Amino acid sequence: MNNSDIKKLSVFRKTLHRYPELSGEEKETAKRVLEFFEPLKPDMVFKGLGGNGLAFIFEGKEEGPVSLFRCELDALPIKEENDIKHLSKIPSKSHVCGHDGHMAIISGLGMELSQNRPQKGKIILLFQPAEETGEGAEAIIRDPKFKEIQPDYAFALHNLPGFESHQIVIKKGAFAAASIGMIILFKGRNSHSAHPEAGNSPAEAMAKTIVALEKLPDAMKKFTLVTVIHAKLGEVAFGTTPGEATVMATLRAHENETRDLLVLYAEKLCTQISKEYGLEVAFEYTEVFAATHNDPEAWELGNQAAKNLDLKTKHIRIPFRWSEDFGLFSSYTKTLLFGLGSGKNQPQLHEPNFDFPDELIPTGVKMFKEIMQQLHY
The missing domain is CATH 3.40.630.10 (Zn peptidases)
Incomplete structure (x- = not known):
């Protein structure tokens, strides 16, 4: 050349x-x-x-x-x-x-x-x-x-x-690591912000999820990493108690199998938190890398x-x-x-x-x- x-x-x-x-x-x-x-x-x-x-x-x-x-x-x-x-x-x-x-x-x-x-x-x-x-x-x-x-x-x-x-x-x-984008959707119930007890806000569940997700790798034998990249609670409406929350995180591991196990543990964790607060929970996935x-x-x-x-x-x-x-x-x-x-x-x-x-x-x-x-x- x-x-x-x-x-x-x-x-x-x-x-x-x-x-x-x-x-x-x-x-x-x-x-x-x-x-x-x-x-x-x-x-x-x-x-x-x-x-x-x-x-x-x-x-x-x-x-x-x-x-x-x-x-x-x-x-x-x-x-x-x-x-x-x-x-x-x-x-x-x-x-x-x-x-x-x-x-x-x-x-x-x-x-x-x-x-x-x-x-x-x-x-x-x-x-x-x-x-x-x-x-x-x-x-x-x-x-x-x-x-x-x-x-x-x-x-x-x-x-x-x-x-x-x-x-x-x-x-x-x-x-290079395997990774996946995980989207966790919590659904509670809206109410007037003057009467939060009439609704079911996912605020506390969302906060607990953010902290707990990033600690998940502590329980894994092989290298894993969870990075929470985004979270959203309700809408900007000061008269309303939020009824929905979204948490997004990137899950990583050096092997595909370990990443998949991490996803399984993350789902179990979020399901447990949702039951604790009487919420519905759903999961979506994006940007999957082998x-x-x-x-x-x-x-x-x-x-x-x-x-x-x-x-x-x-x-x-x-x-x-x-x-x-x-x-x-x-x-x-x-x-x-x-x-x-x-x-x-x-x-x-x-x-x-x-x-x-x-x-x-x-x-x-x-x-x-x-x-x-x-x-x-």
């Missing part, structure tokens, strides 16, 4: 950064990616995959494995606060997670493949929609078109602030790639607490998600002043290219 290619990718990344789109809305982003790939002449293109997703396939002449390299199309509902020329032009939306940089890396891989097709097997470059909401991977996998490109391996990276720039962060087994599990064989390919490139490698022992929608692919194929250090002093992901460092683009391309080299050449 020469300086001209790197500059082209940097310009493309900045364009994507200026025009962020939220999960499920990535039509223009997909269109820009499609335009970028037109001159690269992939052998097959799948459009509208799982929504706005795209897959570009480069085929070898000989039989061989099918490997998939994934990046994300979507941005976040966060107002960017930065002093950069390529600042987001879309109000209160931004690429402060670095998905613009991940797209540039996979686009760079496309440039490489257009010049040097695989000798054997197939390589799929996947631009996945709706990663941030945990809906995109499932939509991709359920799409009938995905059956035509069922991969033997799937690879992805995520830039990681707080780690040395260009450092590869890697781990066998569990790498645990990301790195297969030993896929891990070996990534680890060897870092060694071949003489990149500094950090072998972590404890999985990350955050979740990645890529985790769902772990249930269907051999996966590897690794981290690419984006600088110790870099703002953290999802902070309003985060901007993906362009100097990481060649490193990401080289890592994926080195993995491809072991499988397809």
